[in-house]
Amino acid sequence: MKKLFLGFTFFLISIACLAAPTPDIGAVETEASRQLTDIAAQEPTDVILPDLPTLEPPAVGAPTRMATATFDMLPSPMNFMVATLPSSTPKPTATSTPDPNIIDQQVSYTVSGDAAVVEITFTNRDGNIEKDLFSLPFEQTNTFKQGTTVTLSVKIISESGTVTSQIKSADKVLCQKDATGKDQTAACTDVVVE
Structure with missing residues (x-):
């Protein structure tokens, strides 16, 4: 019985909804159309546009470019923080004093x-x-400090011959080498001046 009562109530509500008068949509559309027509019939408002740079018309066949406007960028203030670095005092360095035992030597x-x-x-x-x-x-003959390393190397370029190379310091022969024949070498290398 309860189900029958609910079904009957639902049926009555449905019929009431169908029988209710619907609003006149046409009247709303008519009013909106009238307002738009009135706005369109009014005198147009002047709009002021900024002056834009223009270019001369290009010659016939010349490539064309669009006019461009440039805007100056205003510099914005910038804030910087400068951090101080710890200062370091340079340490005194020992001055080198010449060794009185090292003397200049003539090398021949x-x-x-x-x-x-x-x-x-x-x-x-x-x-x-x-x-x-x-x-x-x-x-x-050259002058070098005692203890300097010097080199003398002799290569035979001609087709034949002999050579003797010699390094002397203070009338003392430090090195002597001989060579015979093309492309042979008499080399005194890494000789320390005494």
Whole structure:
């Protein structure tokens, strides 16, 4: 019985909804249309646009470019924080005093023999290695500090011949080498000045 009562109530509500008058949609549409027509019939409002840069019309066949506007960027204030770094006081360094026992020595390079052309490589007075072609005899004297390492190397360039290379310091022969034949070398390398 309860189900029958609920079904009957539902039926009555449905009929009441169907019988209720519906609003006039046409009247709403008519009013909206009238308002839009009135707005369109009013005098248009002037709109002021900013001046834009324009370009001259291009020549016939020339490529075209769009006008562009540039805007200056205003610098914005920038804040910086500077951190202080701890200062360090340089430590005093010991000054080097020349060893009174180290003295300048004269070093003589001597090359003798019968080879027509030789290539001589030697340590020059600046401590650099120098190399060039020479004819014999060859002799050169340079001044070096005692304990300096020097080199004298002689390569026979001509087709034949003999050479003798010699390094002397204070009339003492520190090194002497001999060579015979093309491309042979008489080398006194890494000789320490006494």
